[in-house]
Amino acid sequence: MSPLSRLKALFQAPPGDDRHVIRLQRQRRIYTRVGRISPYLQLACYVIGILWIFATPLAELGKSTYVDENALQPGQVNTYWEWAEVHAADRYLEGLEALKNSNATSQEKAGWLKDKFLEMGIPSGTQEYTFATSLEDVHGVNTYAFHSSPRTSGAEAVVVSASWTSLTGDPNLRGVATVLALAGFLRRYTHWAKDLVFVISDGHQDGMQAFLSTYHGFNPSTLSAEPLTLDGGVIWTALAIDYPGHSFSHLGLFFEGLNGRLPNQDLLVCAQIIGRWTGGVPVILHNTVDELRQDLPIPQWVRWTAAVGDWVWKEIVNRRAVKEWEYRAQNMAEQAAWMASGRASGMHGVFHQFRIDAITLFARPSMGPHGFHSLGKLTESLLRTMNNLLERLHASFFFYLLSSPASFLKIGSYLPCSVLIGVGCLIGGLRAYVNLGWERWYSEKLDDTKWIKRPRRLMEGVGTVLSLVCIGAGVYAYADSRLFAPLLAAKSALPLLPVVLILTLLPPFVVLLRPNSASPAPLAPMVKACMLFSLALLITPLSVLNFPLSLFLALLAIPLSLVQPSSGILPFLALESLNPVMLLLLQSGRDAIRIAVWDWQVLGAYALPLACVIWLPLVWIGQAICIIQE
């Protein structure tokens, strides 16, 4: 039978029946058919979802960026930043280098900066702060200066900031010098419509977190900070200047904020246009230079295929479109990694939680050709653009993936990958749930099989999931406490082995503690259905909030949904490899966990609780499905 006639048969009625009966029969046939093809539907969802992931870097799915807010008018002003200002920046740099060479304390550095601001006539102050974390106490001193722009009410403000430590980990001396020189320069003009707030924050992100928390009246439990002595208005936009080298070749835009928040795309587009056309600096995303990779030579092991290998190398591996795909994929992967881990890619990231659009202008260290002149000029122009705003940035996108500095993916073009996988989980879960409710019963009398209903063990399934999540919460409490800190400091994996073994092997066996049940229905498929439901419920809504995080869960969901119920100890051990606790065995993994703990306690980045309460229990549930023998 051809597929078409099969389809017809599905809808056509056998002749001679009541039409209502026919309709009911047709409905029942369709339901049966859908039930029967549901494994293929689930597979198709997974396959299309994964293929879609690989399609996202394609230029065809992308779109060129554009300025949506008409008020911005990027690059339409004459800039006044000239060599005299560069000279001023050089003078400040000398002072900063002297401070650095004399190993000045935070207090001394902040005092020096405050004096500089006061010399310019800008009201200034310092703020001492301490974050008490389970690892260490993070202590520092911020310096801030509030310039009230002439004839403005002071209700709106723009922040120009630099942290003492660059995102590369080096001292950000030139960034600080740029902010100082900008402060002295910008206050000479009367065209500012917003107050200018200059902040030199200590540390990398912690100083700004302390400053902004105090500024907005939030008091995180781990923070103790001095109150601010000056008042400012509502901050709309903020720029962080990061210039660790002695010259720079490219302007890198870092924009990912804490917990996957992004600034309005208009800010990025303006920075890109102004950097390119006012500053004359090539603009890149992060630290990835916008060059396509070199042609790869044909390796030795392909040589024997002669013409075929040549063709593959020439037409596929070294094809321009493939290289472009790789370049875009690299940019998107970096953005996705920052967002999924909930970390901020630079100091700007702590602004987003207070509804401030912020980016870091990163001067990519190099031997040249750019320096204070281009950086100051483009910052001035960018500030002028932000000064044009009559409203908060709201016109352009807040959800996007940037594939290159000038092209992006709209939410509609990337969303399907994780949503499809989430839908696949849902289909699998529903099928398992329906199947659990029926049992094929063989009747000897009739010599026939019959489907009879049986009760499902839903509460036991949910109970298994919940108890493992509770154990995850316990692990979180442990990881967040001071007991865990010494483990992270360990130099070798050996002393950690007991902890790793306990946390990876023991928790799934909690299912053995379940009460005896006389139910004829199996438990393992029920637990799997519950796991698939919770995955679907996590992945789909998360995809509109933090797409990379939902994609991460979707990728975790695929191996988990392949776990067969009661399949024994081998799959149980194989699932170990997905367990985040295994990271403790590697030095780099321990560093990552240390960062996660620090970020959670200082900045409130959610990687640590998420890993403990979602990722870890999911793997345990998968393992529990393997070992439940019912």
Place this chain on the structure above:
Amino acid sequence: MHLPLALLLLLLHTIPALGTPQNEQFEEHLTLRPLPDGKVHAQFRFITTVSDPLKGVPFDLADREEALHTTLLPLSLTQLLRTYYTPELHLSLNAGKWDPLRWGQPGGALRTGAEMWAWVTDSRAPSGEGEGEGEGEGEGGRWQGLTNGLAGLFCASLSSQMEQRTTSPRLAFRPEGDLPSYTPHKLYHASHPSESICTENLTPFLKLLPCKSRAGIAQLLNPHRAFDADWHGMGVHVRWSNSSAGGETEVRMEVGVVFDPVRVSGGKREWSLKSLFDRTITRSCPAASSSVLTVQLPEEMHELLPQPAKMLSSDGVFEAVYDLGSVGEEMDVGMRWLEDRFDYATVRYTPPELIIRRALKGGSTGLSELSVILSNTRAEPRRVLYVETLPWFISLFLHTLQTEVDGVARDDIIQSISYLPPVSPKPTLLEITLLLPASSEVHLTMQAEKGFIRYTEHQPDASRGWDLPAAVVFPLPLNASSSPAKVAIGGGEGEGRIYSSTLLVDLPTPDFSMPYNVIIMSSTLVALFFGSVFNCLTRRFVVLRMPAEKGKGKAS
């Protein structure tokens, strides 16, 4: 035939006025005050006094029909005051944030944006035959008319959202002059915190002056310079006093500008009229009975050119006084210091006696906290009246009001509270009388809730947020009578009254590009819902007997 006669009469009537005005007097005064941070505050003051009630403001309601003849007082203004029975009126249009720490607290309202308050004859009082033209119905009609008139006169959008902004404080804003005793008067107060009002327009102001900007100190009012300054403000203050026989009306028009010569010259703070205003005074205004330029002298070494004719000392501050009554040649005044560059770092500021800092803390949704810090730097306790006016969508929770003095909770410093809860669209009004201990910092905190407003109530620039007007603090006499309502506060020229900065508050704002999508979405949902409901309603439910299907399972 009547027209030429009328013209002749008119001419005859105006001839004596061209000479020395009998009942009207015009004085002009410019004070230049070098500020510690290198800036210069110039305060222009034009005062017209009318002692004849017939020519001034309408005090005798029976004489309303009397013709208005004024020589110096601008008719456009007096007509407004007469029409709306307003013996006292204050209007100020300011741009910029006054910095009390660096610039001190001189008299006069220094609120950012526009502020207007007036004592209007209560419209419920018996009045003459019929209402004046342009007067609305009911309570506040006169106030409405007055606002519209002033908005037209000063080319400012004062009348927008008047209902949302008008309050009638019970304790604050007492009249600076006197009020005619035979009718009750009512206070109206409104402030526009945002700068959508057109403040950068001197022309309507200059038009009210007798010499316009052609002579006298008004010559210096160069808009290109005044609006390039750090702060500028205009004000019109009308008050009536009971001093002379029929009462006396004083119209005071003020322009204040804070210049920054350091910024303009690139490091030096020396200034002259020429450098500040790009103009000098070339002739005196003949209509002015007195025309004086005063320069307040700083304590440091300086040089003042030309040498003043007279030196005065008031409250320990020396003032150089120049009489501009007969300016023969070009008149320029300048001040120099013996320094190459102005050094900000050496400046020591004396904090003002009373400081207010205000902030609304919290996210854009949910509860926020209004936090007010009042600092009394005097070594003696002070009584103050704190007045807060907030738009109706911000509700204050008075039960959460907490007061702390230097970090210690104390409830006894609150002497009285008067609270008018918000009823949309009228604003909240909160007046608290406090006793500030000597040299102390008092924290007032209150929880506030930001309402969810209808989408039609949002302003055109919805994503900007809403500007909240400044809070006002009035110093009160320490040992006043127990009834605070009877306390005369204010006094001359808004003495001692201080303003906080304005605030911008985020409300939950819809995405205004979305309504189209929302309409499509909700229509689809309604259509789907309708389909199934209709189906259920029209369907007949019967029992069907299904023939068994061979070989087909229920589930896969």
